[in-house]
Amino acid sequence: MSTSRGTVLISGASIAGPALAYWLHRHGFAVTVVEKASAPRGGGYPIDVRGTAVAVASRMGILSRLQEAHIDSQRLTFLDADGGEVASVRPHALAGSVEGRDLEVARGDLTAILYAVVRDDVEFLFDDSIDSLDQSEHGVDIAFRSGDQRTFDLVVGADGMHSRTRGILFGPETRFHRYLGYCFAVCTMPNILGLSRELMLWNTPGKAAALYATGENDDELHAFLNVHRPEPPLDGLGNRDAQADWIAEAFAGAGWKVPDIIDAMREADDLFSDTVGQIRMPTWSDGRVALVGDAAYAPSFLTGQGSSLALVGAYMLAHSLAANRNHTEAFAAYERDTRAFVAANQALVDHGSAGLFPTTARALEERNTRLRNLVTMPAPPTRPAYAALTLPEPR
Ligand SMILES: Cc1cc2nc3c(=O)[nH]c(=O)nc-3n(C[C@H](O)[C@H](O)[C@H](O)COP(=O)(O)OP(=O)(O)OC[C@H]3O[C@@H](n4cnc5c(N)ncnc54)[C@H](O)[C@@H]3O)c2cc1C
Missing domain, CATH: 3.50.50.60 (FAD/NAD(P)-binding domain)
Structure with a gap:
């Protein structure tokens, strides 16, 4: 060395x-x-590598390995409080990612x-x-x-x-720390819906739940819960049991597969929970x-x-x-x-970007209207911020 x-x-x-x-x-x-x-x-939820970061990965010689690991989700379906479909879109269309270049x-x-x-x-x-x-x-x-x-x-x-x-x-x-008004939890759980390379996102005002199958007919789903809390929890989210408790309390009475997700989070050995900030x-x-x-x-x-x-x-x-x-x-x-x-x-x-998690009934309805329109419109352009830095040449 x-x-x-x-x-x-x-x-x-x-x-x-x-x-x-x-x-x-x-x-x-x-x-x-x-x-x-x-x-x-x-562990943790799937993450994105986009724009300038793809160039870093390329210079590190790891791009082909990341491409092999790329999840290539085919569909993102939005659901209402009862689990009915609101809209179904190509995920990259929402994120502003470049299909074929950016990676998840x-x-x-x-x-x-x-x-x-x-x-x-x-x-x-x-x-x-x-x-x-x-x-x-x-x-x-x-x-x-x-x-x-x-x-x-x-x-x-x-x-x-x-x-x-x-x-x-x-x-x-x-x-x-700039608190952004939400707390979230993620873990893995059995693929109870038989999903394949697709994500389902359930919303009510201030609450969201997602189940994400990153593979082809995998046994496993990534579960995600997100809840609006105007003030951050005073002492953070506490230990594992405390985290499971706030999740269960926040989502009590919720529909769709949320009760299954709450049960899975109580049992999970990979629960990751934090404030959004x-x-x-x-x-x-x-x-x-x-x-x-x-x-x-x-x-x-x-x-x-x-x-x-x-x-x-x-x-x-x-x-x-x-x-x-x-x-x-x-x-x-x-x-x-x-x-x-x-x-x-x-x-x-x-x-x-927080529009995925509206906190009022009106904002949720407006978002749903935008999503229904998106289905019939061309994908929005990629976000300039993702590639807003040109890397200096390696020395
Ligand atoms: C297990 C795990 C799961 C995650 N899941 C998600 C997710 O689901 N969704 C999401 O948006 N982001 C998640 N993240 C955060 C995400 O990885 C980061 O936002 C992003 O990748 C930036 O990475 P980072 O290396 O700066 O920080 P991080 O990925 O947070 O890594 C910090 C590293 O430092 C280590 N560390 C912390 N304190 C100390 C210490 N005192 N001494 C030595 N080591 C220490 C941690 O163990 C960790 O390995 C997760 C992070 C971890 C570690």
Whole structure:
């Protein structure tokens, strides 16, 4: 492993972390990734890789693997309170994705593909995390939770929306969290509808439930529940049992397959539940420590751009570190060259992406009318924000 460019510790081995590790290694840095889980975490709802992020995947040499993992959904059917069909559309028509170029893959597949391309070149420390960090002009002293102590030239937090690295450096999440008015939960469950490569979305005002078959005649469905809550829960969503309880309470009496989904969530070993929100920070670095991906600029699933921002942000941060004389200039260049792209994608929530989850009866009826019209109209153009950054050439 070359150490000519210095040592970097990355916290988090999901999307942003391994992507950054890949590029930093290619630029000659010695990289260590610390992940609190015991292995790269699978699970989660399928995610999109679009626009500029497809170019990053291509430059990493993983495009063909992502294309093989592409879900290629054929149909998205909207249902009313009783489970009756409102409209059925091609999914990419709604998302503004480019059919044949943009990709949708299981989150765990993307994590596994990224891990596979770096695991032999980078040191991974699983089951551990940063306990404290202390930076000076010479480096960053890290005390790990395991008790180990090491010093790195730079540290990057790629530890997600609730980043501990951000918390240590910049203070509580509430300073940067923009709550978007919903809480959601996802898990997998048996394919009780016999669906194949299609998604069904049930709505009543302020509530949504979806069942998504990502494969051809798979035994498994991705279940999703989303509920409007004007104020965020005061102490987060709590532990597993508390999460199952708020879901059951919020959806009590709901029709269609919602009772089955609630039962499945109580039993699931892959329940993932969170508030819907964004992270917006005035700066993404402090001294020798920077943030990337959801830790710095989570856009929320309403934009469908979390993984794409993570991939593009990782590329841009690594490029800036390789192209500049020192980390101060590099972190400034990373922000200067990436911020407009992040802002454009975070702003997607202000331009109707939340329209999939109307909170009033009137808004729901208006949405349904738009959907019925969409069936007879040409697909809307792709969203410019997805490709609003031209990657600098790799160095
Ligand atoms: C298991 C899982 C399921 C998800 N499911 C969904 C979903 O269904 N829908 C959706 O919209 N988004 C989901 N996400 C979030 C989605 O992956 C991100 O929005 C996006 O891909 C950006 O990736 P990221 O690498 O910046 O952050 P994340 O994907 O959130 O990854 C952060 C990583 O850091 C690790 N980590 C956290 N804290 C520490 C710590 N203190 N020390 C060390 N490691 C730490 C986490 O275990 C994780 O591996 C999920 C994330 C995870 C981890």
